[in-house]
Amino acid sequence: MIDRRTLFVGAAALPFAAPALAAAPPSGRFAVSFTPAQWQQKLGKDAYAVLREQATERPFTSPLNKEKRAGTFTCRGCGQPLFSSAHKFESGTGWPSFWQPISKAAIGTNVDRSYFMVRTEVHCSRCGGHQGHMFDDGPKPTGLRYCINGLALAFVPAKAA
Numbered sequence: 001m002i003d004r005r006t007l008f009v010g011a012a013a014l015p016f017a018a019p020a021l022a023a024a025p026p027s028g029r030f031a032v033s034f035t036p037a038q039w040q041q042k043l044g045k046d047a048y049a050v051l052r053e054q055a056t057e058r059p060f061t062s063p064l065n066k067e068k069r070a071g072t073f074t075c076r077g078c079g080q081p082l083f084s085s086a087h088k089f090e091s092g093t094g095w096p097s098f099w100q101p102i103s104k105a106a107i108g109t110n111v112d113r114s115y116f117m118v119r120t121e122v123h124c125s126r127c128g129g130h131q132g133h134m135f136d137d138g139p140k141p142t143g144l145r146y147c148i149n150g151l152a153l154a155f156v157p158a159k160a161a
């Protein structure tokens with residue numbers, strides 16, 4: 001027989017019951033939505049792991065780290081413009097870094113408690129695709145550092161005038 005006390009303790013313990021190793025994907029509905037199988041086919045294994053399973057690419061592996069041309073970084077999942085070359089900086093972390101998104105509406109954030117840390121998760125507001133994390137140790141003028149997986153982005157160079 002289950003008494004009230006057991007039930008209460010069980011319910012209260014729930015949020016901490018699962019080992020928080022992988023971050024939960026952003027919840028809610030997004031304008032662009034596919035089934036996991038469709039995403040997998042569209043993105044390929046590596047980009048799928050980052051965008052849809054909150055994986056982090058190995059540092060210094062993305063060609064976009066060294067991308068210095070003027071242009072726009074779009075979401076690899078849905079093509080929404082997320083970051084501008086005007087806000088990119090060399091953080092030395094091995095991941096493409098920006099001090100602000102192209103617009104506030106372009107990204108959504110979540111509290112990520114995985115890996116025994118509390119971090120701000122950053123995702124595309126249109127498809128929910130995981131992009132990376134935001135930290136408060138970035139350069140002026142915002143003091144923010146958007147640490148983004150190159151696999152989650154595509155680069156569109158600005159047209160030469």
Ligand SMILES: [Zn+2]
Pocket residue numbers: 075076077078079080124125126127128129
């Ligand atoms: Zn997207």
